[in-house]
Amino acid sequence: MRYIVTFFWAFLLTQMVNFILNSxxxxxxxxxxxxxxxxxxxxxxxxxxxxxxxxxxxxxQDEH
Incomplete structure (x- = not known):
């Protein structure tokens, strides 16, 4: 589930940056x-x- 959430946030944030830089x-x-x-x-x-x-x-952890 954390991998899906990671991709979702990466997708959302990169699309916002893409839009702003395009503007x-x-x-x-x-x-x-x-x-x-x-x-x-x-x-x-x-x-x-x-x-x-x-x-x-x-x-x-294995060393201790």
Whole structure:
């Protein structure tokens, strides 16, 4: 469930940033796909960092 929520917030926030930057650039046609691509990249980065952080914390707990 947390992965779905992470993607939802990444999608929502990147679409807002995409809209604002598009408006500042002159307000041409909005490219939704660039926001979706950025949301996927952000979500994958968060998932990978989550896996990396969990492995390190388990190793520390096993040593004690």
């Amino acid at each position: 500042l650039a002159g307000g041409g046609p909005l490219n939704v796909y660039s926001g979706i691509l950025l949301a996927v990249i952000i979500s994958l980065t968060v998932f990978i960092l989550d896996v990396i952080m969990k492995d390190d914390s388990k190793a520390v």
